[in-house]
Amino acid sequence: MTDCVFCRxxxxxxxxxxxxxxxxxxxxxxNYPKAPVHVLxxxxxxxxxxxxxxxxxxxxxxxxxxxxxxxxxxKGFAERGYRLRVNCGPEGGQVVYHVHVHFLAGGRASGA
Numbered sequence: 001m002t003d004c005v006f007c008r009x010x011x012x013x014x015x016x017x018x019x020x021x022x023x024x025x026x027x028x029x030x031n032y033p034k035a036p037v038h039v040l041x042x043x044x045x046x047x048x049x050x051x052x053x054x055x056x057x058x059x060x061x062x063x064x065x066x067x068x069x070x071x072x073x074x075k076g077f078a079e080r081g082y083r084l085r086v087n088c089g090p091e092g093g094q095v096v097y098h099v100h101v102h103f104l105a106g107g108r109a110s111g112a
Contacts, residue, residue: 006046006098009042020071022063022067025042025044026041026044035083035105038103040101041103042064042101043064043099045060048099049097050086060099065084084103085101085102085104
């Protein structure tokens with residue numbers, strides 16, 4: 001999807017400060033952080049929202065959460081803790097329609 005900002009980041013057409021990558025997931029710093037550490041974890045394959053997921057998409061969200069665990073360990077938050085947030089639809093606060101997990105850490109992480 002060329003009109004999706006996250007797809008453009010995955011395709012390296014838009015710049016991003018990449019924090020983690022594997023074959024299915026990409027994680028990069030949020031341009032509008034809501035916590036001292038705010039990273040967005042996205043599947044490389046476009047899925048518009050959790051509300052649009054199909055049964056076969058379940059594994060990819062699990063991969064996003066494993067990436068969050070790896071980020072927590074790499075950034076020293078494995079013991080102290082962090083917050084994960086997924087916004088769904090307009091009333092749920094979703095702004096970019098590509099499934100993503102907010103990784104927030106470094107203090108009392110609020111908002112996202």
